[in-house]
Amino acid sequence: MEKFTLHKGLVAPMDRDNVDTDAIIPKQFLKSIKRTGFGPNLFDEWRYLDKGEPGQDPSSRKPNPDFVLNQARYAGASILIARSNFGCGSSREHAPWALEQYGFRALIAPSFADIFFNNCFKNGVLPIVLPESQVARLFDEVHAFPGYQLTVDLARQVVLKPDGSELPFDVQPFRKYCLLNGFDDIGLTLRHAEKIKAFEAERLLVKPWLGRRI
Numbered sequence: 001m002e003k004f005t006l007h008k009g010l011v012a013p014m015d016r017d018n019v020d021t022d023a024i025i026p027k028q029f030l031k032s033i034k035r036t037g038f039g040p041n042l043f044d045e046w047r048y049l050d051k052g053e054p055g056q057d058p059s060s061r062k063p064n065p066d067f068v069l070n071q072a073r074y075a076g077a078s079i080l081i082a083r084s085n086f087g088c089g090s091s092r093e094h095a096p097w098a099l100e101q102y103g104f105r106a107l108i109a110p111s112f113a114d115i116f117f118n119n120c121f122k123n124g125v126l127p128i129v130l131p132e133s134q135v136a137r138l139f140d141e142v143h144a145f146p147g148y149q150l151t152v153d154l155a156r157q158v159v160l161k162p163d164g165s166e167l168p169f170d171v172q173p174f175r176k177y178c179l180l181n182g183f184d185d186i187g188l189t190l191r192h193a194e195k196i197k198a199f200e201a202e203r204l205l206v207k208p209w210l211g212r213r214i
Contacts, residue, residue: 008152021087
């Protein structure tokens, strides 16, 4: 998992409440047994005018010119601001996969659905909860100023605005530790690789039959 320390990026606004995970990545794309390739289908039913299916060439699709991520001013955005209860609905981990693979590193909203919130941390995406009044102000500024960028400093737990002001946010110490070091659940386990090897070797000495293959 990619480390998250300090990130500066263009901001895109998702001006909707209760964006559910089926909108983030529609159910037909969950058929894939891989953990890659979901970025082109992020917000698929909103981004395109035609119905999308797994394996389609994105260049053959009909983009919706009115959808925010299809607007030239938000091309390359890596920070998404949203309204309340972002990521509600089913618990599919494909939702943060799609967001991360599209290019988003941080999400800012007044609230997130619990399971989606947890899944983001496990996949290298930082979900930031800010007061609704602050998020509303960010929406106003993003709409008013093309090219609007924010800087997210995870170590200091602040969002830095272009005018130099800072918006502090909370994050659990363990989640912060994992993101700063790029540890997903597997990475956390592999920190103890040598101890695991030693344990397995000792166990085989005591119970050698465990090493036999059928």
